[in-house]
Amino acid sequence: MNSNTDAIELTRRLESLVPRKLGALFKEYGMDVTDVLAGLKWKPLVLVIGNYSSGKSTFINEVLGREVQRTGQAPTDDSFTVLAGASPEESGREIPGSTVIRDENLPFQPLRHFGESLMSHFTMKQVYSPVLEDIAIIDTPGMLDSVTEKDRGYDYLGVIGELAKLSDLVVLMFDPHKAGTIKETYQVIRSTLTGSAGEDRVRYVLNRIDECDNITDLLRAYGTLCWNLSQMTGRKDLPRIYLTYAPCDDSRLPPGFEAWKGERDDLKKSLRSAPLLRLDHILQQVDTSVRELRILVEALEKFRQGFLAQLKSSIKTWGLVVLIAFLFGDTFTHIVAGYPDVSFLGALLSGHVEPGNLVWPFIWALVAACAGIFWVQKVKFPAYTKKVLGSVDSLVKLDTTYSMDLWQRVKGRVRELIKTNPFQQVRTSHARNLEKIDAFLSSDLKKFFRELGRER
Ligand SMILES: Nc1nc2c(ncn2[C@@H]2O[C@H](COP(=O)(O)OP(=O)(O)OP(=O)(O)O)[C@@H](O)[C@H]2O)c(=O)[nH]1
Ligand SMILES: [Mg+2]
Structure with a gap:
């Protein structure tokens, strides 16, 4: 790359590539891809x-x-x-x-x-x-x-x-x-x-x-x-x-x-040489904005993973509760209220289990499962979200000044996204989006930097 004409041509290509590849992703996270390219106006x-x-x-x-x-x-x-x-x-x-x-x-x-x-x-x-x-x-x-x-x-x-x-x-x-x-x-x-x-x-x-x-x-x-x-x-x-x-x-x-x-x-x-520098500038701007998006998505993925880990341990705990409810729920009502006449455990011990003996255990298990879901939704998840919002920096690895700068610029948005719709963040597959972003950085954008004579 050595002439301003080449730079103008490369700038045009970049102008169409970024919205095509990342426009939807930027939008998904509430960012505007046109802001990234404002300098091209x-x-x-x-x-x-x-x-x-x-x-x-x-x-x-x-x-x-x-x-x-x-x-x-x-x-x-x-x-x-x-x-x-x-x-x-x-x-x-x-x-x-x-x-x-x-x-x-x-x-x-x-x-x-x-x-x-x-x-x-x-x-x-x-x-x-x-x-x-x-x-x-x-x-x-x-x-x-x-x-x-x-x-x-x-x-x-x-x-x-x-x-x-x-x-x-x-x-x-x-x-x-x-x-x-x-x-x-x-x-x-x-x-x-x-x-x-x-x-x-x-x-x-x-x-x-x-x-x-x-x-x-x-x-x-x-x-x-x-x-x-x-x-x-x-x-x-x-x-x-x-x-x-x-x-x-x-x-x-x-x-x-x-x-x-x-x-x-x-x-x-x-x-x-400003036109040439402009391409450099825009490339840097695109690079920075995409890395900002990346760190934002990475933080949300960490939030999601953290929640999934909590969910896993909750499932283990509540799995046990559901099993206990299934096995002993109707025995409890049998002892306390005399109903049902024969508990599931009693039927099991006497060796005569009929389909009717399973109705109450299933109802107990269902009630326990629903209570578990309610507990996760209303207690565990809000507590986890609150904890994360209180220490939002722990969502990302800030090992360089550059990553700290990027994080400072998107931290507020991450907080906002988690606060306004935490369930949405758990449902979204941020990991797949991270892959898309990484592919853009390591392949598409790298090609531009190479053409400009700037290895990354
Ligand atoms: N000797 C000398 N004088 C200079 C040079 N460049 C500018 N001047 C004089 O310095 C004075 C200030 O120059 P300006 O170009 O008005 O400076 P500026 O930076 O635009 O000033 P502001 O608009 O007030 O911020 C003028 O009288 C110029 O003639 C230089 O290289 N050598
Ligand atoms: Mg002046």
């Missing part, structure tokens, strides 16, 4: 985030080859701007956030619940630029230290998280003045980005390096950024950090800085 998205004044808008203007976004030293942008391709005639048109977020043909509907105040800070600009034929770019307000969520009027971190989930490539920009990073950046990386965007979709950039006085100064900023990133991502290995600066008169650069001249182009090139 529109063009590949590039999200540009970072500290205020780190040069996000300047970089975007450079990529587009036009001055589309306002730039300036103080915090400049207070809105999210989607830059979408347009014909020369349409170029320059702006579409308000409320229309963009509600448009079903665009992927931004998950932002709806951030409310009106986000809508007034969200806009789409139509721009005529060849770059925007294959991708759309989102410019964002810079991250700040002093501004609290309330001051922004909407949940900034939540919006960034949602956009990161939708985006195929995330450019995270810092500058040497703020390589120490600031509170919001820390929170974005820690709580949002690492969870929503696969790390391979993030491009870390230290921009404005031309403002360093010399290489020592640059190394200091670079070192600080590396240290902070490792603290924030929890990674021990360092991701590549692009060291870039906006094109300027080379004579202004401190000596030795020409070495990083090509980095800006490398970064720009990586934006163009």
